[in-house]
Amino acid sequence: MNAKPKILVVDDRYENLLAIRTVLRDLDLELIEAKSGNDALKATLHNEFALALLDIQMPEMDGYELASILREEEKTARLPFIFISAVYTDNLNVFKGYEKGAFSFITKPFQPEILINKVKFFIEKHQQEIALYELNKKLEIRVQERTQELENANSDLEHMLHMMKGKNEELEQFAYIASHDLQEPLRTTSSYVALLEKEIKSKLDERSELYLQHITKSSERMRTLITGLLEYSRIGKEKEKEAVDCNQILSEVRTDLDTLIKENNATIFVHPLPKKLNAYPVELRQLFQNLIANALKFRRKEINPIIEIDAVEENHLWKFSVKDNGIGIEEKFFNRIFIIFQRLHARKDYIGNGIGLAHCKKIAELHKGTIWVESTLNGGSTFFITISKN
Amino acid sequence: MGKKLNRVLLIDDDESTNFLHKIVLEDNVEIKNIEVAETVTEAFEILERSKGADKTEPDLIFLDLNMPGMNGWDFLEKYKGLHKNSLIFILTTSANPDDKKKAEKIKEVSGFRNKPLTGEMVQEIILEYFPH
Structure with missing residues (x-):
């Protein structure tokens, strides 16, 4: 707001207007003068005022009446007034609009200093209000923009998720x-x-x-x-989760793989596992079967396979681990092994179609979990699987 | 016909594909020695083996991209460091344009073809790269 603040000065007498103009001439203000209440109202249509100086005693419409009308108008409802009266009148209560905006009195003949100070006070207050108002407006716009951005991002996300x-x-x-x-x-x-x-x-x-x-x-x-x-x-098509005893599942898997386990001279340690896990039983069984069969397949020839299965409870999930002492996996292949049809070895060395671990990954994801491996070449591998509790 | 090549190396994890490509090559150009590798590791073993002996480097290498463990890209990465100069042709089933673009940026790669290798492809390559 670089424009000078405007002040409305209303007085029916020219010499009074002149006196006020003279007193206020050093202030950085624009004075708009009106000689009657009607002229003053007209002036408010075309100007934004910071303050009004009103003579009380005027013919036709006096200062109080004018002030009351101004208070009723939306545009001027908060316009502060300084009433200028010839005497300290006792009819202060005549003006009923004081609850809405600031106003003050000054008596004629007035001391120039007093008028200057009052005007300065109101102008300053007005400018602060304007600054505050604009800051608020800016903040509101920023908030609206950010809200809009967030809403857009949100709806984009929802759309993408849907897609x-x-x-x-x-x-x-x-x-x-x-x-x-x-x-x-x-x-x-x-x-x-x-x-x-x-x-x-x-x-x-x-x-x-x-x-x-x-x-x-x-x-x-x-x-x-x-x-x-x-x-x-x-995997997971048209099936329901149920309470699954993981110990039971593991013992079934061991029975199924019994021949393979014996042929390989393998030892399998199973630590106590969750007795009641909300899961897809067939898929969970397949997961452990694939991991144990892999541990046997990718064993080191010179030592007997040892496989250890454990589960740790964390906040909202169970973390299972299947650890072996087999040939291990190079770190650069840690992700590739879970992609369907991806294999690490020549077909003549290890049979298989590159589906087993992709299955395991899909099964883990079906249970709102993940699968990953920690391993070193010739140092065995540990597969971790998380299964969400609900 | 009439052209003679010393050595050709086929790298593909599928035995049947190698077998077919070998037949197609034999039917279209005279080659002293066609070698087959089913993994990248095997391929490097073959390349290493030929170094000390009086054998020369392969005139041509046909390379599959999608292989177990080290794949065709891994082969190229390692091959770069050997400073050899066989002509390498990528033979792949995937008609993935990204793969083709990637291959074009590798100077060791002379060509990019889709499997299977045909007689026409072999003739074309011989005409263009071994005119004498």
């Missing part, structure tokens, strides 16, 4: 349909290759026989990949 959910379902559906439909022609291929082998194998030369072998091998690989994909897309 992601949709895309995820779409992908799972796609994987299911694709793998299901892909099996059909594959099965036909395998059948015809089998027929061909049976009918003409004896007539084939060595090279052609090799071709047939490779067709069979590739079809078989394709079949396991598709089956894996199909199972992967089915």
Whole structure:
């Protein structure tokens, strides 16, 4: 606000207006003069005033009346007044609008110093009010902007979440349909290759026989990949969680893997696990089965496998660990191993289709948890799985 | 035909793919020695082995990208440091344009083709890179 503050001066007598103008001439103000209440009201239509100096005794509309009207108008409701009266009148109560805005009295003949000080006081107060008002306005705008930004960001997020959910379902559906439909022609291929082998194998030369072998091998690989994909897309589909005894699950897994465990001379330690965990039992069992089978598969040849399974309770989750003394994993592969179809070893060294750990990851996520590994090459691996309690 | 190559190295984790590519190569160009690696580690073993002997470096290397453990990119990363000069062609199933862009930035890579390797591809490569 660089403009000079405006003051409305109302007096029916020219010499009074002149006197006021003279007294206030050194102040940085713009004086707008009016010789009647009506002129004063007109002036308020076109100007924003910081203060009004009102003569009380005027013909037609006196100072009090004018002040009351000004108080009623929204634009001037808070305009401070200084009433200038010839004498200290006892009709102070005539003016009823004092509760709304500041006002003061001064008597004629007035001492210039007093008028100057009063005007200065009100102008200063007015300027402070304006500054405060503008600060408030600015703050309000900032708050509105920030609120709007937050609302936008929020709705963007919601939208994205919605999209992601949709895309995820779409992908799972796609994987299911694709793998299901892909099996059909594959099965036909395998059948015809089998027929061909049976009918003409004896007539084939060595090279052609090799071709047939490779067709069979590739079809078989394709079949396991598709089956894996199909199972992967089915994880957690149309199933309910229930209270699961993890100790029970582990003992079943050990029974299932009994032959493998014995063949490998493996020792498995299972610490006490949660007796009542809200989980998908089939999937949880698959998770432990995959991890233990992996620990046996990726054992070190020179020592017997030792596998240790434990669970630690944390705030809202259970943290399971499956620790082995196997060949370990290089750190650079820590993430890749959980991606579907990603393998670390040549097929002739370790069989498998690169699905097991991807399954485990999906199962952990199904339980609002995660899976990760800590390992060093030749130093064994520990897989950690978190499962949310609810 | 008529062109002769000394050595070609095939790097692919799928045995059947290597077998097929070997046949396609044999049918289209005379090659003294075609070697096969199913992992990046194996590939480097083969490259190391040839260093001391009187054998030369492979004229051509066909490289798969998606392999277990160290993949094709890992191979290229390590190969850079060896300062060898075989012509390397990436052969991949994924028609991923990002992979192609990435490959174009690696000066050791001479070409990027989609699997399977065909007779025409082999002829093209021979014509362009081994004209004499």
